[in-house]
Amino acid sequence: VVGARQVGKTYIIEKFGKENYEKCININFIQNESYKDIFNGNLDIDTIIKKISLIVPNSTIINGKTLIILDEIQVCENAITSLKFLAQDERFDVIASGSLLGIAYKRVSSFPVGYVERLEMNSLDFEEFCWANGVDEQAIDYLKEYFINLKKIPSSIHNRMMELFKVYIVIGGMPRAVDEFVTNHNFESAIKLQKNIVSDYRDDIIKYAIDDDKSKICDCIDSIPRQLAKDYKKFRYNLVDKNGNSKKYFGCLEWLYDAGIINFCHNLSIPESPLEGNSKDDVFKVYM
DSSP: OBOOTTSSHHHHHHHHHHHHOSEEEEEETTTOGGGGGGGSSOOOHHHHHHHHHHHSTTOOOOTTSEEEEEETGGGOHHHHHHHHHHHHOSSOEEEEOBSSHHHHTTTOSSOOTTTOOOOBOOSOOHHHHHHHTTOOHHHHHHHHHHHHTTOOOOHHHHHHHHHHHHHHHHHOSOHHHHHHHHHHOOHHHHHHHHHHHHHHHHHHHHHHSOHHHHHHHHHHHHHHHHHHHSOOSSOOGGGTOTTOOHHHHHHHHHHHHHTTSOEEEEEESSSOSSTGGGEEEEEEEEEO
């Protein structure tokens, strides 16, 4: 399960594990760095299981009823390599998760192609945001019927949904920020959480990016509000710095994309499928 920091990967995996398995073994490589030792040296399954039983508390495996969670796997490259062997064993299931996995994959000597099903997790979309604010699925389905039947939406419903949408634009979809707003209806405290998340992104840049690129990547992030505040049709490198150009900064944008921090929105030469085939490579906007 891949996705940016704070989108709720760990929470939803642990919830899934508790509801579907008798035993969950959570191996978080950031909370406990000693867990990396499990994947040093020989990567055959019996050796890995023995090390788990010795190092991880309460880690007895119940055949066919155990889920092993490898959390923050991006910081343990050997664990990524071991996924091939773990996938071949039928005694337990494995779910790995992490942020910046797009960066980590490029450093791994042997990625287990064909043995890993990759799921991408994003922050809450507008429909999920509505659920959090008390609009249930039945109400959403009722709303969709107006679109399907090409009927005008009653003004009372329209106004309510527009109010929610404007709040969503400000609060966004990060679960902690949404939960804070839904619980306390306080924009200031929710925005403070947003700023903390961006600060975490900066910490990741400083920790994982190549030294020569660290400041340039931070400059790219800082420029995003300025980029979107202008009525420009595309991302402008001279808003990052006055001498900025594609050669100097596009690699930094790719790093942020691989890290799950930004999305590209490309302009199209023709609005027809396949959209990707009709996109203009050098005409795009960047969003968090």
